[in-house]
Amino acid sequence: MRRRLATFLHRHAGVRLSLLLSAPMAWLGLAYLGALAALLVTAFWSTDTFTGNLVRTFTWANFEDLVTGEVYRTIALRSLGVAAAVTLIDLVVAFPMAFAMAKLASPRAQRWLVIAVLTPLWASYLVKAYAWRVLLSTGGILGWGYGLGATVLTLSYLWLPYMILPIYAGLERLPNSLLDAAGDLGARGWRTFRTVVWPLTFPAVAAGSIFTFSLSLGDYITVKIVGGRSQLIGNVVYDNIGAANNLPFAAAVATVPVVIMLVYLAAVRRTGALENL
Amino acid sequence: MNLSRTARAALWAALAAGLAVIYVPLAVVVLNSFNADRTFGWPPPGFTFDWWAAAWRSTGMREALWTSVQAASGATLIALLLGTLAAFAVQRHTFFGRETVSLLIVLPIALPGIVTGIALSNTFHSVLGVPLGLFTVIVGHATFCVVTVYNNVLARLRRLGVSIEEASADLGADTFTTFRLVTFPMMRSALLAGGLLAFALSFDEIIVTTFTAGAGVRTLPIWIFENLFRPNQAPVVNVVAAALILLSVLPIWLAQRISGEATRY
Numbered sequence: 224m225r226r227r228l229a230t231f232l233h234r235h236a237g238v239r240l241s242l243l244l245s246a247p248m249a250w251l252g253l254a255y256l257g258a259l260a261a262l263l264v265t266a267f268w269s270t271d272t273f274t275g276n277l278v279r280t281f282t283w284a285n286f287e288d289l290v291t292g293e294v295y296r297t298i299a300l301r302s303l304g305v306a307a308a309v310t311l312i313d314l315v316v317a318f319p320m321a322f323a324m325a326k327l328a329s330p331r332a333q334r335w336l337v338i339a340v341l342t343p344l345w346a347s348y349l350v351k352a353y354a355w356r357v358l359l360s361t362g363g364i365l366g367w368g369y370g371l372g373a374t375v376l377t378l379s380y381l382w383l384p385y386m387i388l389p390i391y392a393g394l395e396r397l398p399n400s401l402l403d404a405a406g407d408l409g410a411r412g413w414r415t416f417r418t419v420v421w422p423l424t425f426p427a428v429a430a431g432s433i434f435t436f437s438l439s440l441g442d443y444i445t446v447k448i449v450g451g452r453s454q455l456i457g458n459v460v461y462d463n464i465g466a467a468n469n470l471p472f473a474a475a476v477a478t479v480p481v482v483i484m485l486v487y488l489a490a491v492r493r494t495g496a497l498e499n500l
Numbered sequence: 501m502n503l504s505r506t507a508r509a510a511l512w513a514a515l516a517a518g519l520a521v522i523y524v525p526l527a528v529v530v531l532n533s534f535n536a537d538r539t540f541g542w543p544p545p546g547f548t549f550d551w552w553a554a555a556w557r558s559t560g561m562r563e564a565l566w567t568s569v570q571a572a573s574g575a576t577l578i579a580l581l582l583g584t585l586a587a588f589a590v591q592r593h594t595f596f597g598r599e600t601v602s603l604l605i606v607l608p609i610a611l612p613g614i615v616t617g618i619a620l621s622n623t624f625h626s627v628l629g630v631p632l633g634l635f636t637v638i639v640g641h642a643t644f645c646v647v648t649v650y651n652n653v654l655a656r657l658r659r660l661g662v663s664i665e666e667a668s669a670d671l672g673a674d675t676f677t678t679f680r681l682v683t684f685p686m687m688r689s690a691l692l693a694g695g696l697l698a699f700a701l702s703f704d705e706i707i708v709t710t711f712t713a714g715a716g717v718r719t720l721p722i723w724i725f726e727n728l729f730r731p732n733q734a735p736v737v738n739v740v741a742a743a744l745i746l747l748s749v750l751p752i753w754l755a756q757r758i759s760g761e762a763t764r765y
Contacts, residue, residue, distance in 0.1 A: 225674075225676065226674060229674035229675040229676055229677075230674070232675050233669075233674070233675050236593060239593075240589055240593045240595060243585045243586070243588050243589035243593075244585070244586070244589045244601070246581070246582055246585055247582045247583075247585050247586040247589070247601075247605070247646065248601070248604075250582055250642075250643070250646075251582075251604045251605060251607070251608070251643070251646065252604060254623075254643075255604075255607070255608060255616075255619075255620075255643055256604070257623070258619040258620050258622070258623040258627075259615070259619045261619070261622060261623055261626075261627055262615070262618060262619040262622055262623075265622060265626075277626070316514075316518055316521075317518075319510070319511050319514035319515065319518075320514055320515045320518040320519075322511055323511040323512055323514065323515040324515065327508060327511060327512065336515075338752055338756065339519055339522075340519075340522070341752060342748060342749060342752050343522050343523070343526065343748070344700075345700050345748035345749075345751055345752060346526060346744060346745045346748040347703075347704045347720075347721060347724075347741070347744045347745075347748075348704050348705075348706065348721075349704070349706055349721050349724050349725060349728075349741075350526075350529065350724070350741040350744050350745060351525065351526070353529070353724070353728060353737070353738075353741050354525035354526060354528060354529045354741070355525060356728075357528065357529065357532065357540055357738075358525055358528060362539075362541075363540070363542065364528065364542050380521070380522075380525070383518075383521075383522065384522075387518075412503055412504065412507050433610060437609075437610050437611065437612060438612075440612050441611070441612020441613050441614045441615065441707070442612075443614060443707075444706060444707065444725070448728065457612065457614050460614050460618065461614065464618060464711075470618075470622065473618060474618065474622070477612075477614065477615045477618060477619075480611075480612045480614075480615065481611060481612075481615055484610060484611055484612070488603075488610060
């Protein structure tokens with residue numbers, strides 16, 4: 224019986240494939256995408272102001288509020304700015320670090336450096352945000368206080384390893400002989416970086432930026448911990464679910480980061496970044 | 501490589517400074533857990549173990565810890581199963597929509613956590629009518645944990661190739677025997693690395709948890725967050741934070757010992 228099943232599976236690649244794929248696809252393709260679709264549908268419903276119940280009739284009202292409301296536009300732009308700033312800061316900090324790790328350190332040191340960068344990833348997100356709350360609190364060691372700047376700083380700190388590791392992996396794959404060849408052909412450090420290193424590691428950079436950008440875009444916890452009174456998209460979504468009990472509007476607001484991320488992913492896919500994740 | 505002396509020195513300095521920035525805040529948290537001053541005055545006026553004792557006595561913390569362990573274990577098991585299946589499908593077969601499968605698996609961590617959180621909570625709550633609790637937390641966590649196992653197993657399968665499995669088949673082993681005796685032993689460390697990452701990812705998660713946990717279920721991150729803004733709880737929260745930092749060395753050490761290679765994330 225077992226033998227026959229094994230032979231059958233061996234001969235029928237299609238059956239084997241559908242057995243392998245059915246469970247993951249049912250979970251992610253049906254359940255997860257279904258949940259996202261249901262959320263999208265909810266964004267076109269509304270809430271009865273008196274009873275707080277869902278009104279299941281189609282309306283553009285949430286999106287109209289979203290587009291016309293000055294507050295929401297400001298918050299969306301601010302979130303985008305924060306995500307971009309965090310990505311840029313992480314890139315500037317991570318690239319030299321990754322380069323020193325991949326190209327200057329000995330193989331033995333490389334192993335330890337990777338561990339050194341990887342270890343803080345296992346420390347809780349919340350704990351790291353908390354560490355900055357303590358550092359930045361007035362009277363704390365840095366004592367710079369809370370606000371939008373503190374949020375950008377803390378988010379950059381949180382997602383830095385996500386930028387270092389893909390770039391490191393990308394640089395490690397870059398053969399040293401290419402750098403030597405560039406040098407032999409007369410290119411100095413900066414020119415080699417601009418014409419050889421950067422184009423070849425760009426997919427890795429893009430992969431890292433997916434993490435830093437997306438993780439910053441949806442964040443509302445760090446803002447609550449070190450952001451003082453500043454608000455990002457995540458906070459608007461959260462407040463509309465909790466205090467305001469307006470799921471349809473929250474769903475409409477939540478489509479903003481999704482659309483931004485989908486555009487971002489589509490743009491980045493061309494660079495081959497998804498294979499570098 | 502023709503890098504000038506200054507460029508080399510600057511790169512090393514950047515690496516050292518970056519690592520310092522990564523570790524100093526964590527070191528401060530650990531030191532503060534022994535700080536005799538309740539409000540973490542700096543430099544510490546003295547050192548004490550009182551906060552560690554107080555944290556250990558906190559029942560709320562212990563219950564939250566147990567909930568987190570259960571949630572992370574459940575999510576990891578599901579992620580191991582789904583991630584391995586998907587990795588085999590993508591690596592060993594060519595089919596229409598293969599790239600979409602990869603995209604679909606990355607999607608739950610690529611999309612902001614709050615979106616996954618409210619989408620799932622809305623589905624449980626309004627569409628399926630499943631009461632929110634530990635079960636829904638596990639489902640939510642498993643959704644975004646699949647990717648870690650998938651990435652690790654995929655990389656391993658790519659490196660292994662199929663020739664060893666073909667040799668096994670030539671020697672008369674059927675599909676199942678080959679998997680049991682050849683493929684599985686060779687991907688065990690990849691499963692371990694992926695599983696550890698999934699566990700850590702779930703253990704740490706707060707956003708999806710907030711929306712899928714319902715009223716009675718409190719994981720450790722949720723407990724920390726609830727107590728973060730209560731000044732009289734600050735020393736205990738700080739001890740839990742310090743303990744989590746010290747514990748985070750453990751999985752890295754394990755992964756290093758067993759696989760002898762850096763884990764993928």
